[in-house]
Amino acid sequence: MPADSTALLAHAHTLGADADALAECAVRLRDLAARLRAHDAAPPWLYETMNAHITACVVASTDLAEAAARMRNYADLVR
């Protein structure tokens, strides 16, 4: 397998793993937001901020997943 293809596949693998990690982050943040909602001392600005973070994590995960898929296609073609 040419070196270029190996590097592309490695990047694709890392990007895919990061996409999964970010999806997991979104779940963690959602759980955290739910926990804090029950906490009296949580500041009022927190929920809106957390929601924005959760959405951004989901979008970022999607972006990375797409980049990983396209990188995988790219690696297949240059093999």
Add this chain to the structure above:
Amino acid sequence: MTASPPSPDEAARPLRAAARELADVAVVLREASVHATAALADGSVLGALPRAPAVGGRAHRALLRAVTDRGGLGHAVAGGRLGTLGARLGGMAGAESLAVRVMTTSLRLRITAVTLENPELAEDPMVRRLNEAVAADRDIESARALCALVRDRGAARALTAIAPIFGEILALRALLDQNPLNDNTAWLIASGVRTASADPITGLSNRAIAVLDVGEGAARRADPSPAEAALLSGGGSLLDFLANLAAIGPTGRALVQAVRGPDGVERYVVQAPGMKIGKPDDESPGDLLGAFSSTLLDSAPYSRSLVRAIDDFGVPAGAEIALIGHSAGGAAIMSLAQDPAFCARYTVTHAVAVGSPVDFKRPASPHTWVASVTNQHDIIPSLDGQGAGTCFDLHPGWYVVDYTDPTHLFPACHSVEHYAANLAHDLPEARAEIDRNLEPYRGRVTRSQVYRLYDRPPYPDGFPFLTVPTHQVETAGGPVELPVRCHEGGVLTAYFAADAEAAAELLGAAAPGRPVQVGGRALVAIHAFENRRTSLGGYREVDLGVVVHDPWRPRPLQIWRDIFRPAEHRRSGTRFVDTVLSTDAACAAAREIWGHAAGTAPLYVRVGGRSARVAAGTPDDVIMTLHGPLGPWFPTMDRDLVVYSHRDGTALRSCVESWGRGRAHPLPRARLTAGTSDHPLARHLRDLGLDGARPLLCLTAPAHQTRRGAGVPVLTG
């Protein structure tokens, strides 16, 4: 029955946990950003484009979108050269990444948690205004809020007010401002990964400053003053050790003690005080630079000099040692505790750091019991980036006392005395717990030694100028070592134009007896020495001398060439007519060794600054004064002095050799006053017409060393 509301600590705990989780998420986001940037910048990815341009281009666009999507990772170019450059450009443009936004939320939650525990932060409208402005990334409003706080409270009270959230505010500012240089240190503070390696405001590297503090470390035995010795404690409790640290103070010294424990075993306690007050970088490892290096580096001159002190004390290999430090001393002792070589040689049983930035120090041995005591309003412990607001459990095995007290004005709350008072009166349980752990050291102190610490081995006293062969001569005032060596002193020389006939009459027939003349008037000098530390002890001296020609071949036309020669080649000199000294020993030496017409009298000589301050005699019997501004000056080398004198009918030539920086004052405005006293010096000044005279020229050397050997008989006939 209704449940009681949670305590502030309990209410803050979930917020800290949430802040910790958010910080973890931010770290994951940043790692993903770094990976995507690395893929984007990888040469092999670009290199393969010609082989699959359409698919490759789409892959590139997808990557680019992933690291720039405002709705996703944001401006997430990070890591590597391209990432660093892109991040800096983005930072300057105010573009934020999702990782930074999540970390910002973490910091804001940390501040909320600290505010719950310190309600005065929320009650204080000025702190609240600053807090809100920083969190909302409003730069101008933040600066205004801080200025208003400082203006209203003064710098000390302003710092005190924000101390518990100091690190978080700095990190927030650094993450959100447009300065890309401080982003990394802000990230370190916020993520709790490592000690803050740069100033979070400017981004100036602390490590770059810390590495300037070089030296292998050295320690020399030093006797405490009687007052200090009286304050040194003979016990082995925490308060005893803190009392010792207060007794020796932040003076660049440390204390090593041997203690016989309750089991009869001799153990050792090393006590290291805080930063030395004074110059930021002097020969002490405990100076400001040393405080930086002790905090940031694993090994620094402060900790190395403590090793030298322990070696000198004769602590046997394998012996048990407790290390106690305050402020920078706490960081230094923790550096020792984390040094595997030191811990292999000795058994470090305890390390107690009080008011010290030690969050990122780790003891080499798991058996070392570590205690950290910090006041939440003391900023110094948070200089490594982690303060009261930290959400990370950085040292689960330590005994941590992080407290607040009602009288917490910084910097007073940082002093070892304040910590000792808090532990004595406000924190009895913490004190008891630390003392319980220090039980093996609770016994009689059998030996104590104070050490002065150095960055590197100090030069021998007076080296090299004063390291000369000496011999002893007996005088009525006791034995005198020649040459007489002055280690610390200063001199003021004032030249006057005096009545030539009176000067010639004063010199008499004995040679050298021809005064040097300026415009038909004799050149006369007043030399005022402030000899602060000499081989004769400290003393002051005032001399009246007439500048005289070469005793053998007076050359009036070439006199200035001769006067500016080095002393060893100079033939002209100053013939001392009167000498007044402040001590009997110096007076006996002046009379018997050099044959001066010397006597003792109260003298005041102050050299340095911009004015002359010389006085001889008492208020009721003033001999002379020389007071007033010295005027502008230019730098010059301190000049050696050739002195002629007479002893037992023989003319002697001696040299006062000097080493130091001098100043020439060409337009002095000081004025000489001859007193009404019947003292010979007062009489001679009046005879010379110098009462009320202004000097032609003044030379000063505020800090110099001198040596003066015996006079050499010279034949004048």
